[in-house]
Amino acid sequence: MKEIIGRVTEKQLLEQTLKADEAELIAMYGRRRVGKTYLIRKTFQKQLIFEFSGIHNAPLKEQLTNFRNTIAPLLKLSIPLPVPLNWTEAFLILKNYAEPLLKKNKCVIFLDEFPWLSSPKSGFLSAFEFFWNSWGTKQNNLIVTICGSAASWMIQKVVNNKGGLHNRITKKIRLLPFTLAETSDYLNNNNVNLDQYQxxxxxxxxGGIPQYLKEIAPGQSAAQNIDRICFTKDGALQGEFNNLYQSLFSEADKHVAIVKALAAKPAGLTRKEIIAACHLSTGGTTTLLLQELTESGFISAYLPFAKNTRDSIYKLSDEYSRFYLKFIENSRATGTGTWIKLSAAPSWGSWSGTAFESICLKHTREIKAALGIAGVYTEESAWRHVPGKKQPGAQIDLLFDRQDFCISICEIKFSNTVFTIDKAYAAELVQKCEVFKSNTKTSKTLFIVMVTTFGTQDNSYKTGLVQNDIVLQDLFR
Structure with missing residues (x-):
């Protein structure tokens, strides 16, 4: 196996359990293809005594048969092991297998795609609760790691369990996609040498999804790789969108409807606006749908400046979903050369600006460090003002409300050259600040920050207006 890229905090947390003198129950969750299984296997490769994964929508008998087929070779019995009648019996077999090994060394049991094992009426969760509470908690050398791509299920049924697993989780890890810096390290580790713009x-x-990035071939440009992966007949991600949501959510059509509504509105939508756009009920169902999409990493909620959580703005944060809905779904063009052509069209220009904004929202820590305010307490938020009779509308995608009585207002622009502020855009920036001050009544000092790919051209319009220049290189630190 290759080395682990990034995941420093998560790896340290996992390694701490190897030094613990009591039983550990680890819950790890994160969206599909984000690298959960790889991280567990790599970190615990010397201690792993049993690994078993659930199958999506498989009946109980098939899951139990798979369990038997996985554990039978480890037991080395002279007679064939029968298929367990239920999960209680299956966990008894696992207990009897693990006990003698636990007397000698630290041992890890890894149950992957945990939610898929707990199908309706399977009795899996209650059997696992009994297995852990009656036996697992008493084994000081035991680490049980459970993983799931259905993040909301993991939180509701495991992390926030009100029954037998209540307060039993000793470590909780939400695995996020790679940052830009980690993506660069991962590609370099795979002998892919591309510059930061590519x-x-x-x-x-x-996005920063390891399984997707694994498809990137050395010696090809970004455009060539995207062309091959997303638009050719056998491209790895041509049909990924539907598989992705269907495998995670039982009512995936509702989740996809929300994702599509947010894809159509890059500035984001409030809960009320999502309900109207998707024809949803105003009750708990919508709350659950939004929570499931948020916990799974597909959408993000941003708190508007000086507002409470009821006014949160939801935005689509999954790069692949945004790209698929814009360029792959319903596209007439397919085959080699498709993306080379599409990326030269005007629609790519406006889309790339939105996509870059989303990336910057995921790299606020790096932006703060570049601004020299990493040690200053800040509250990050968005802000928008609907135009009225007396005042024009205005929108700020990212601002840092700082404890040092300043507010950094970020203007995010993606281009393939140095960005130039002209007279009209300079006037727009001044007006935006005036509308913001007027409506928020803030007395804090406003700093305009330009976040661009290759910097902002020095000219008379920039001087005295822009206080900070953040470039692409800063996001890779």
Missing amino acids: ITQLYMAL
Whole structure:
């Protein structure tokens, strides 16, 4: 196996359990293809005594048969092991297998795609609760790691369990996609040598998902790779969208409807606006749908400046979903050369700006460090003002409300050259600040920050207006 890229905090947390003198129950969750299984296997490769994964929508008998087929070779019995009648019996077999090994060394049991094992009426969760509470908690050398791509299920049924697993989780890890810097390290580790602009283009389409980035071939440009992966007949991600949501959510059509509504509104939608756009009920169902999409990493909620959580703005944060809905779904063009042609069209220009904004929202820590305010307490938020009779509308995608009595207002622009502020855009920036001050009544000092790919051209319009210049390189630190 290759080395682990990034995941420093998560790896440290996992390694701590190897030094513990009591039983550990680890819950790890994160969207599909994000690298959960790889991280567990790599970190615990010397201690792993049993690994078993659930199958999506498989009946109980098939899951139990798979369990038997996985554990039978480890037991080395002279007679064939029968298929367990239920999960209680299956966990008894696992207990009897693990006990003698636990007397000698630290041992890890890894149950992957945990939610898929707990199908309706399977009795899996209650059997696992009994297995852990009656036996697992008493084994000081035991680490049980459970993983799931259905993040909301993991939180509701495991992390926030009100029954037998209540307060039993000893470590909780939400695994996020790679940052730009981690993506660069991952590609370099795979002998893919691209500059930061090319990597950013890949990130716009694929996000920081290791399994997607694994498809990137050395010696090809970002455009060539996207072309091959997303638009050719056998491209790895041509049909990924539907599989992705269907495998995670039982009512995936509702989740997809929300994702599509947010894809159509890059500035984001409030809960009320999502309900109207998707024809949803105003009750708890919508709350659950939004929570499931948020916890799974597909959408993000942003708190508007000086507002409470009821006014949160939801935005689509999954790069692949945004790219698929814009360029792959319903596209007449397919085959080699498709993306080379599409990326030269005017629609790519406006889309790339939105995609770059989303990337910047995921790299606020890096932006703060570049601004020299990493140690200053800040509250990050968005802000928008609907135009009225007396005042024009205004929108700020990212601002840092700082404890040092300043507010950094970020203007995010993606281009393939140095960005130039002209007279009209300079006037727009001044007006935006005036509308913001007027409506928020803030007395804090406003700093305009330009976040661009290659910097902002020095000219008379920039001087005295822009206080900070953040470039693509800063996001890779």
